[in-house]
Amino acid sequence: MTMRGWRSLLPIIVFTALYAAVSLSVTNSYYQLVMTLVPVWAIFGLSWNLLSGYTGLISFGHAAFFGLGAYAVVLGQIHFDLSPWIMIPIAAILGGIAGLLIGFPTFRLQGHYFALAMLAYPLAILYVFEWLGLQEVTLPIKRDNPIAYMQFADHRLYTLLALAMMLATILLTRAIERSRFGMALLAIKQNEAAAEGAGINTLAWKLRAVTLSGAIAGAVGGFYAVVLLVVTPQSVFGMLVSAQALTVAMFGGVGTVWGPVIGSVILIPLAETLNAEAGSRFPGIQGVIYGLAIICVILLAPEGLFWKVRDFLRKRSASPAAKTSSGPDIPAAAVPSAPAPSRSERFPGTGDVVLEVRNLSRSFGGLKAVQDVSFKLRRNEILGIIGPNGAGKTTLFNLLNGFLRPGTGEILLDGREMSGRKPHELCEAGIGRTFQIMRPFLRMSISDNVVVGAYVRAKTDAEARRLATEAIARVGLSEIADRIAGELTTKELRLMELARALAGQPRILLLDETLAGLGHDEANEVVAVIQRLARDGMTIAIIEHTMQAMVRLVDSFLVLDHGAVIVEGEPEAVTRDSRVIEAYLGKKWMAHAPH
Template sequence: MRPGATPRLRRHGMILAGLLVAYLAISAVVTNSYYQLMLTLVPIWAVLGLSWNVFSGYVGLTSFGHAAFFGLGAYTVALLLTMLNLTPWIGIPLAAVVGAAAALLIGLPTFRLRGHYFALAMLAYPLLMSYLAQYLGYNEVSLPMRRDEPVTWMQFTDPRVYTVLAVGLLALAMAISMVVENSRFGLSLMAIRQNELAAEAAGLNVRQWKMRALMLSGGMAGAAGGFYACVLLVVTPEAVLGMLVSAQALVVALFGGVGTYWGPLIGAAILIPLSETLHAELGEIIPGIQGVVYGAAIILIMLLAPEGLYWSIRDRWARQAAPRPSPVPEAPARVPAAPAARPSPPPSGKTLLEVRGLSKSFGGLRAVDDVSFSVVQGSILGIIGPNGAGKTTMFNALNGVLPADRGEARMDGEEIIGRKLFEICRMGVGRTFQVVRSFPRLPLLDNVLVGAYGAGLPDEEAVTAAREAITRTGLTHLTDAPAGGLTSKELRLMELARALAGRPRLLLLDETLAGLGRDECDAVLDVLKGLRAEGMTTIIIEHTMHAMLRIADELLVIDHGRVLAQGHPREVVEDRKVIEAYLGRKWLARCSK
């Protein structure tokens, strides 16, 4: 569980229990059969919205095809009952299994797509299943009436019993969503949603986490569809695989707020009663008024609260809350590491990383051209060069963001070129980026915790490692501050802390001092000096020459993708070729006079 998850779960669980009890009390006094059905549909569509949110809300890939899982669940229960005489009490769990299995089969090819291509591909699956159901003759599957044993066959004369069962299904779905959101699972998904590259660079297997989320989402949708079949008693392609089904899953989540378990609950509680009531009162006058309600809801929410009602209200509340904690007064920028930290051994002269013949091209442009160098364990190698020289591209090829065309890079004798980004991270390579990649809606501690989770540390050890990394970078006073409100220096240190939380052997820092003032640079440099004192091996790209002279044990100069010079910092900066690359031949001529 994430830090503070247990009391938060207990508090939210009590709120949910109170809401559900109040809902059941209201349903107990409703006698109109249509409105009783409506009260049963609200929890069902809330469960479908929760299933959509577990995937699209947390991962960030929009699905227009959740009707596929919902419809498969409905047909599973209906066909098992009609063909095998199997009770829905067994059919609904099997529907969840079928939904999860379908999600696996759908996800394998579809995860190769991104953005709107993924969304459009998901839209095709329920359409395909609808045509297949019609082709197989399942245009209308009626559940056989078994009123003699209502409990066994889930066929009750009192519609309020269905409402109680629907609320129970909703409670289970909410419990699953609460556990997911407050666990390693949810934090990993939210990190992927906010910045996929940073999440993978922190060690998360992005494709695997997406697949797990889709399978859980498909299972929840399948269970909801299975119960829906028991309520309708007649299953048709339009009712369970139609466009309106996928739209409802998406709309209730978007309206209430994506990325939180409260969102689909809020959306379903408002939109379903509104649309069903208007359908009852005006359905004959305005056919399809439900679609009008959902369309209007999406337009309004996009204009007035783009992230949904929950986030709009929460953000407004947060702005009125206590001001951001002020930083600790002029204390040393670096706080000593906690005693529990496991520092690396001091410099020993041993080569940690050896790069030979690394090359990367983009069409006819050779961004990195036959680059070779080595890094001694416990030292800091500074990489300098003009803009566009290929420095960041070299980092990207080293840690798996981009595939190298050729060359090798061995860390402690183990090849890292050709491995995936998260695999290289788990080998002990931490990385920061030229433009800070944070998870702005998460607090600083969770941002750093992602790095510990990415390294595969168990929950308690991961929290310890994250807090140690925060202490080492001097950010303890901002542990609970949202990353979206941090200053440039704090964001740079936070990203460094995230890399440290994975307990790496090698740090790749890409322009960590970019955009900082002199005092801020000094503070970050003090942190880097402290890490070197602990024995951390670091490669840093930087344009600030005076900072590189203060911090680097050795400089590597790259120009037009090739190594121009390498050696002691003072010797390198006085090299005529380096001066010409940075300042041009006219400046070199002046310097020679």
């Protein structure tokens, strides 16, 4: 590990050591229990965070994994005399299996449908365990060799053991966060369509996440049963259990290892103390505390305390720099401002056909969005796809890279049928894509955004970084590669998305209105980048409305209207065709058209 890595671990180690020192000074048995519950719920929050915090899919059902782990440990000791030292790892395996079994069908749902479906699992299991007569199950006390059964006379040892588990979970989460696994999850959270289009198999990564998340929840659920010695369906499968995992993570900050820890340190002592002092007079006061915490987070810090404080500190540190800087806040991309190059400055496409579309159609109800479209894209060619709004251009791109399944027709890549393949499969096959509406991963740097695109081709993280660095250099963003995507200009975002597509080393680039939102000089800079890519051998299909740039850029046009091809050919012929002028360009075009 590098020195920087050790320095980043220092706050975690210091926090754990200080917490251990404080817990050893506590003698009151109730407060000892509270000191133990803080890391327990932090671990449970970390398990929830691993799925929901990093993918953005809100789970209301993590109590299913937690409860299965708790009952596994208790029943394993009662019926088979198995020690918790053995059963907690088994509980983790059971939780992981449950996560996989639950995740596979449930990930087909999105948004609130996913959240509600997850809520159903622990409630259903709760009623099953009540039906089985397991309303209250108690761990038997072991007088002989109690340590072998994790029964300590000094309850402070439970706190130390919980801290060790928490530290291990934090280190595991940090390792994931900095790996391909974590980058894939963060990309899915910030824009799942862009992640899929960049070559990430989103279902596979989400299944890995829920499996590992379930395993951690199962393990800590088993430990929770050992600490309390008694388990009821309501105490481990109840709605408040899932709510605690969600609340501590959201209050502290989602998508970071510190969030669940911060949330647990603040909320658990507060809720437990109020429950002890006023629970008899105000039943359910713990739920009130968690509800108020969620309301406060929604109103004041939607992403949690950690991100609120971090963003505040970043703004304060950035303000003095902004005052002393005489230049612009964000340096311009290292691409010279120049008129758009003409087609005569590059070699046209060769005769080799790399992509062939035959009679492609797609309808939405009675609307025929794409009708019997056929064309050929040749190696090193720039094909411009134009037409009025609603002509079916973006729908055509969505069919070409798998976001939509064609109704009829064929998509042949080097003669291989690719129709109906998923976006990540088409990306792996060599079709890269940018989007009409930009889809950056806003909380990631330019470098990390592009690394996500490189994973489809790279076998190692180091190779992904190298491919990303090369792609960033090709579009001229090397000087600002560490800038956060949310701080970039429109031109820089467009170039970053282009770099992300290039990092996967595609053979064909689909560019959907890459010049949209750019000024004249900015558009010329981006056009210069695209032409440079074509000179390097890239095959490109581009949708664009900026015709003055397009006629200088493309080798041929494909003109769509109402989903059908009306004209195909070289720019000079197409832009003078009466059908194109009537359907798209308008008669004023002839007076201002470049000659």
